[in-house]
Amino acid sequence: MPANKLKTYHGEKIFFQVRKHWFIMLVEGLFLSALALLPLIAIFILQTQMSLTISPQVFWLGGFFYASWLILMWLLFWLAWTDNYLDVWLVTDQRIIGIEQKGIFNREVSSLRFDRIQDITVSVEGFLPTLLSFGDIHVQTAGATVEIIFKNAARPYVAKESINRLHGRALSRQDKSPAE
Amino acid sequence: MNELLAYLADATNPRLLWLIFLAVAGLSVIISLIFTYHWYNYQTDKKMFLSAGLIYAAGLIFLLSMMVTAILIFTNAGQ
Numbered sequence: 001m002p003a004n005k006l007k008t009y010h011g012e013k014i015f016f017q018v019r020k021h022w023f024i025m026l027v028e029g030l031f032l033s034a035l036a037l038l039p040l041i042a043i044f045i046l047q048t049q050m051s052l053t054i055s056p057q058v059f060w061l062g063g064f065f066y067a068s069w070l071i072l073m074w075l076l077f078w079l080a081w082t083d084n085y086l087d088v089w090l091v092t093d094q095r096i097i098g099i100e101q102k103g104i105f106n107r108e109v110s111s112l113r114f115d116r117i118q119d120i121t122v123s124v125e126g127f128l129p130t131l132l133s134f135g136d137i138h139v140q141t142a143g144a145t146v147e148i149i150f151k152n153a154a155r156p157y158v159a160k161e162s163i164n165r166l167h168g169r170a171l172s173r174q175d176k177s178p179a180e
Numbered sequence: 181m182n183e184l185l186a187y188l189a190d191a192t193n194p195r196l197l198w199l200i201f202l203a204v205a206g207l208s209v210i211i212s213l214i215f216t217y218h219w220y221n222y223q224t225d226k227k228m229f230l231s232a233g234l235i236y237a238a239g240l241i242f243l244l245s246m247m248v249t250a251i252l253i254f255t256n257a258g259q
Contacts, residue, residue, distance in 0.1 A: 052185070057257040058185045064254060074236075079211075
C-alpha cells in the first residue's frame with residue numbers, strides 16, 4: 001500500500017482507488033510486441049526477396065543481437081507497466097491523494113481535501129473509451145485554479161459518483177461540527 | 181548480402197560479444213534495482229508486486245541466457 005510510505009491523517013480510511021484502464025496497457029503491450037517482432041519480419045522479407053542463405057554462425061550472431069533487442073523491449077514494457085500501475089488516486093474519507101508516476105525518476109503526489117472540491121467532471125471521448133468505459137476525471141478546487149486530472153481512468157462515472165458521495169458526507173460532517 | 185553477412189560473422193570477435201553481453205546485463209541489473217525500489221516502496225498490492233517481480237525476473241533471466249547460448253554456439257560454430 002502506498003499508505004505505508006504515504007502519510008495519512010490519524011484515523012483516515014482509504015475507501016477506494018482509481019486506476020488506469022487495462023486497455024491503455026494492452027495498447028502499449030501490443031505496440032512493443034510489434035516492435036519485438038519487427039527484426040523477424042525484416043529477416044523473413046529479406047530471405048524471401050533476396051534469397052538470403054543463413055549459415056549457423058550468422059544465425060547465432062543474429063540470435064545474439066535479437067536477444068539484446070528483446071531485452072530492450074522487455075525493459076520498456078515493464079517501464080510502461082510501472083508508469084501505469086503506479087498512477088493511482090487514493091480516495092479516503094477526507095481527501096483525494098493523487099499519485100502520478102512520470103517515468104522512473106519523476107513522481108508527483110498531490111492531496112485535495114473534500115471541502116475544497118468544487119466540481120468534478122468526467123470526459124469519455126471516442127468509440128473505444130465509451131465501449132470499455134474509461135476516460136478522464138477532472139477535479140476542480142474552489143478558489144484557486146487548481147485542477148487535478150486522472151487520465152484514462154477505469155469506470156470514471158462510478159468513481160465520480162463515489163467521490164461525490166464522499167464529498168457530500170464530508171460537507172455535512174463539516175456543517176455539524178461546531179464553528180472554529 | 182550473403183557475402184556481407186558471412187564477412188560480418190567471420191570478423192566478429194566473440195570477446196566483443198561477451199563485452200556487449202556484460203554491458204546489457206549490467207544495465208539490466210541497474211534498471212531492475214530501480215524497478216524493485218519503485219515496486220517495493222509504492223506498491224498497492226503485495227501479491228501484485230510479487231507476481232510482477234517474478235514474471236519480470238523470469239523473462240529477463242531467460243533472455244540473458246538466450247544471449248549466452250547464442251555467444252557459446254556462435255563461438256563453437258566459428259571454430
